[in-house]
Amino acid sequence: MSAVASARQILTRLHEVMAGRTHAQHKLDRVVDIIADALTSEVCSIYLLREGALELYATRGLNPEAVHVTRMAVGEGLTGTIAKNIETLNLAEARAHPDFLYRPETGEEKYHSFAGVPIVYRERAVGVLCVQHVEPRRYEDVEIEALQTTAMILSELIAHKELVDGENTFDLGEASTETEILEGLTLVKGLAAGAAVFHQPRIEIDQVVAEDVEAERQRVYRAFDKMRDQIDAMAKEPEFGKGGEHVEVLETYKMFAYDEGWSRRINEAIDSGLTAEAAIERVQQRTRMRMREIDDPLLADRMHDLEDLSNRLLRIVSGQLGTAASQGLRRDTILIARNLGPAELLEYDRRRLKGVVLEEGSLTAHVVIVARAMGIPVLGRVHGINSKVSEGDEILVDADKGTVTLRPSQPMWDAFDARFAKTREKQAAYAELRDVEPFTRDGTRITVMINAGLRDDVSALQLTGADGIGLFRTEFQFLVSSTLPQRERQMRLYRDVLDAADGKKVIFRTVDIGGDKAVPYLDNNTAERDENPAMGWRALRLSLEREGLLKVQARALLEAAAGRQLSVMFPMVSEPWEFDAAKEIFEDQAEFLRERRRQMPDSIEYGCMLEVPSLAEVLDLLLPKVSFVSVGTNDLTQFLFAADRANPKLAERYDWLSPAILRFLDRVSKAMVGSKVRLGICGEMGGRRLEALALMGLGYTRFSITPAAVGPIKELVRKVYLPDLTKHMQRLLLNPPADMRAALTEWAEANDIELD
Ligand code: PEP
Ligand code: MG
Numbered sequence: 001m002s003a004v005a006s007a008r009q010i011l012t013r014l015h016e017v018m019a020g021r022t023h024a025q026h027k028l029d030r031v032v033d034i035i036a037d038a039l040t041s042e043v044c045s046i047y048l049l050r051e052g053a054l055e056l057y058a059t060r061g062l063n064p065e066a067v068h069v070t071r072m073a074v075g076e077g078l079t080g081t082i083a084k085n086i087e088t089l090n091l092a093e094a095r096a097h098p099d100f101l102y103r104p105e106t107g108e109e110k111y112h113s114f115a116g117v118p119i120v121y122r123e124r125a126v127g128v129l130c131v132q133h134v135e136p137r138r139y140e141d142v143e144i145e146a147l148q149t150t151a152m153i154l155s156e157l158i159a160h161k162e163l164v165d166g167e168n169t170f171d172l173g174e175a176s177t178e179t180e181i182l183e184g185l186t187l188v189k190g191l192a193a194g195a196a197v198f199h200q201p202r203i204e205i206d207q208v209v210a211e212d213v214e215a216e217r218q219r220v221y222r223a224f225d226k227m228r229d230q231i232d233a234m235a236k237e238p239e240f241g242k243g244g245e246h247v248e249v250l251e252t253y254k255m256f257a258y259d260e261g262w263s264r265r266i267n268e269a270i271d272s273g274l275t276a277e278a279a280i281e282r283v284q285q286r287t288r289m290r291m292r293e294i295d296d297p298l299l300a301d302r303m304h305d306l307e308d309l310s311n312r313l314l315r316i317v318s319g320q321l322g323t324a325a326s327q328g329l330r331r332d333t334i335l336i337a338r339n340l341g342p343a344e345l346l347e348y349d350r351r352r353l354k355g356v357v358l359e360e361g362s363l364t365a366h367v368v369i370v371a372r373a374m375g376i377p378v379l380g381r382v383h384g385i386n387s388k389v390s391e392g393d394e395i396l397v398d399a400d401k402g403t404v405t406l407r408p409s410q411p412m413w414d415a416f417d418a419r420f421a422k423t424r425e426k427q428a429a430y431a432e433l434r435d436v437e438p439f440t441r442d443g444t445r446i447t448v449m450i451n452a453g454l455r456d457d458v459s460a461l462q463l464t465g466a467d468g469i470g471l472f473r474t475e476f477q478f479l480v481s482s483t484l485p486q487r488e489r490q491m492r493l494y495r496d497v498l499d500a501a502d503g504k505k506v507i508f509r510t511v512d513i514g515g516d517k518a519v520p521y522l523d524n525n526t527a528e529r530d531e532n533p534a535m536g537w538r539a540l541r542l543s544l545e546r547e548g549l550l551k552v553q554a555r556a557l558l559e560a561a562a563g564r565q566l567s568v569m570f571p572m573v574s575e576p577w578e579f580d581a582a583k584e585i586f587e588d589q590a591e592f593l594r595e596r597r598r599q600m601p602d603s604i605e606y607g608c609m610l611e612v613p614s615l616a617e618v619l620d621l622l623l624p625k626v627s628f629v630s631v632g633t634n635d636l637t638q639f640l641f642a643a644d645r646a647n648p649k650l651a652e653r654y655d656w657l658s659p660a661i662l663r664f665l666d667r668v669s670k671a672m673v674g675s676k677v678r679l680g681i682c683g684e685m686g687g688r689r690l691e692a693l694a695l696m697g698l699g700y701t702r703f704s705i706t707p708a709a710v711g712p713i714k715e716l717v718r719k720v721y722l723p724d725l726t727k728h729m730q731r732l733l734l735n736p737p738a739d740m741r742a743a744l745t746e747w748a749e750a751n752d753i754e755l756d
Contacts, residue, residue: 010038011273015209028058036060043132063107077101082116083125090115092136112136117147121155156208180406187368190377192355192397196389197324199337208278220276223317231257256309276317284310334395342370342480355397373453430711434465438717446717449704458500460707468505470704471682475511487552494560512571514538539572554589562599573608576622611635619671633683656685659736669699689716689755697729719753
């Protein structure tokens, strides 16, 4: 292939064609001529999507009879592969590629090399532009870039409807209207329906060719300045001085933001005649391609960072700032995002936000913890959601089954509505139990409290009629904040929660951060990062070492509870001395306040979680010290079975109703008999009916559960006759059946206890 004409020349010529008042077909014919001339390629062809297949629309070099005859399915042949994967192919020997498909009518057998780029419109491939050559060779970067630029111009023509006329129609890759069901990983269970809204609104590049190159250069300079200021401002936040993963990310951002190579390449693209937006996008495409070829996971991570930064630059330059939250939600919404931060989620209107679908996401992501607390179903790892859905499409999220239905048919809606209605009916029945105190048939009062962590959760107390908050996860405030919450801020939250609880009991658990609930501003440095975070430096272990952290929290809690009762619970206590040490920090702070004659809580009680099995072996030593013990079955199970609670592969493997757990819980319950210490349960297990039934049979009478479970558990309690249940549970534990779950279900049915 001979020397490549300057990119600017190609652009100018393409621009002339674009502006011309000729038929669309003529324009396409001219485009292939220009590219073939410029790249002195023997073949240049344009395929466009029509009726779902890629059709040859224009060619220089292939058999002209093949135009409007040769058609490839998306995914078929090299052209179809480019469209399907939305990626560039650069092949010295086309036949060697596994997807190569020979079409005799084209007469392409003599060509060896092949390069093709997708023509993308609204994140979908609507066509492919390719060149071929007899000589086997890989195409140079400048040649690929020329193709990519041309593809951008073609998509601009498409956007402006300049390639459609009487004889010439094709699919705009326009929003599919077909129903599609995608699978994902359940992150937060539940059902939701609404219209798709992209968290990051798409940036449409509607002008590719610059009218004034100098003006474009200035625009990109200013955008770079602004972006660098933003990154520098983030780095100046004092919390970033302490090391940790966040700092690393920020360092990478900084490195890219100041990378001369990146800005130079964008400037070169502008020199070639592109607008600032098109230049940023073009450079990004090139980097994406390079990184794909390198195939190194570490580099892939960096690629992610650069992609993020490139998007930020594009937003700044185009003035399209802000997420969908800042524009407000107008109807019931299913939010679509690659990933979300917890703070970003909290910016949305809770009344309108019905569900979240993520391309990525993992069970332990902070956003998932927050979404669960907000009662918003979340489905993660839904591959391709961003390109398969259009803004405004109707979506059904079934996060119980792990599916998302795009553009559902009427029967699908009907089936979904029926399920929804059933859920609502049940909820209405539960709502009627709001003011009913839960007594078993034999007259035992069961305490039903809720787990909470956000200010808004407290409203669930009134809605459900729960007895109080048995677990307030104070770390939520830390997780949703980008900086360490100061004492005043902590105090305000705790005071608001106590105010809203209006005299009902609230048990504040001191921060359970570290490990997988890592916060950037407290993280240890990377060299020491926990390999096994659940068993690592977390919760009370971290709080006792970072004594300042617990001191501040103690002061905030003591001040917030002035004139009321304060209940404090410590997480992850493994040995009684840890409880003593934590309590001492509180008592010192209380003394400090007393000396200054500040108003104190009316009473202070201390308790701890039982979630590390070792503590169960020393209950006799612990009980004289505490007012209450709350069993955290989430962690307890993972430690008892050595099974990571965040690993989806193990999620179904160990049953809460296994004899090992039930016997363990039975032992704990028996060890408490005769003691004044209150025993409760606050893991997820307590919110499930069959599990709660088993727990009541083991003597547990205090439950702290997710708010949605309060109604169902209250209803269950009213059906139970404890003496019978207790006897039955003891029998089962003595001689465990092969399937404990089945045996308990059978007993419940025989006793007229509904379970779902
Ligand atoms: C538990 O471990 O059971 C618990 C309630 O605490 P968390 O889920 O916050 O670890
Ligand atoms: Mg726990």
